[in-house]
C-alpha cells in the first residue's frame with residue numbers, strides 16, 4: 001500500500017519521538033505494535049470525541065503506567081499521532 005504524504009510525515013514524527021523503540025516490530029516488552037493499536041483504534045475513525053479521549057489518555061498515562069515518551073508529547077503531536085493510528089498506522 002502506498003502511503004500518503006501525510007501518513008509519511010506522521011511516521012517520521014513517530015520515529016523522531018522514539019515511538020518505534022517500543023512499538024516497532026518486534027515490540028519491546030508489553031508494548032503493542034502500531035499495527036495492533038491501529039486495529040484496536042480503527043473503530044474510532046471519524047469520532048472526534050473518542051479521538052480526544054485517546055489523546056488525553058495517552059498524555060496523562062494511567063495509574064498503572066507512566067511512559068515518558070507519551071507524556072512528553074505536545075497536545076498537537078499527540079493529536080496527530082493518535083489520528084495517524086486511527087487511520088491505520090503501521
Ligand code: HEC
Nearest residue numbers: 017018019021022030031032037058065067069070073081
Ligand atoms: C518506553 C516504551 C514506549 C515508548 C517509547 C512509547 N510507548 Fe506507547 N506504549 C508503551 C506500552 C508498554 C504501552 C501499553 C501500556 C500502556 O498503555 O500504558 C503503550 C501504549 C500506547 C498506546 C495505547 C494507549 C491505550 O491504551 O489506548 C498508544 C496510542 C501509544 N502507546 C502511542 C505511543 C506513541 C505515539 C509513542 C511515541 C511518542 C509511544 N507510544 C512511545 C510503551 C512505549
